[in-house]
Amino acid sequence: MTVRPRMTHLFEQLGLDSSEEAIALFIVTHQLTADQKITEADYWTEAQRQFLAEKIKSDGEWAIVVDQLNESLHEDSVSK
Template sequence: MTQVRPRMTHLFEQLGLDSSEQAIQLFISTHQLPAATKITEADYWSAGQRQFLAEKIKSDGEWAIIVDQLNEALHEDSLIQ
């Protein structure tokens, strides 16, 4: 049995969000976070979504890499000087 490596589209599916490329780009551009706000502290997540993200970060597995990529994308504006 072959295991599929998680991707950003899979993460959005697991979060119950539209996983099309355009929807992901729109979500990222419209949900930017201040530098001091952790991804799991964003007010737009439901309790379940927040828990899912926290669990995947703690797992330090392949999902953690994808969540970290989303975290970086959601903080892009805070890094621009």
Template sequence: MITTEPRMTNLFLQLGLDASEEAIAAFIRDHQLSNEIRLIEAPYWNDGQRQFLTEQLRSDAEWAIVVDELSEALHADATVQANAG
């Protein structure tokens, strides 16, 4: 059971990633997804990370909000391009 406050930094820690502001910004910048790829389908997650993200989205708990925020951030470029066309 996860007892830490659901924030982006804690989500990155749960995923085993660098949770510094700079590292989060770089991850989001460097791992943009097309609108056709759902967050949990991204090729860069390992099985444990994918399972964690899937469980959080299915539970629709507090963590789901942060996972959704990550998904929106990782789809930001594709959204801008779709709206520009």
């Protein structure tokens, strides 16, 4: 049985606190501008950036979770 990746798993893979509170706080405090890609955010380490890029390219279940994080990180941005 394979476990579908979830946001908590993604944060664990990125080496970040994966508690619901920590994830919510990360999202609120790390918002991106509308034209900024998730992999271009300056708060990632190179390893985290590569991990995210690989998962986006994989187009599998991990890509869905990374996309969900991406959408969450753009909640405050308004595209013109």
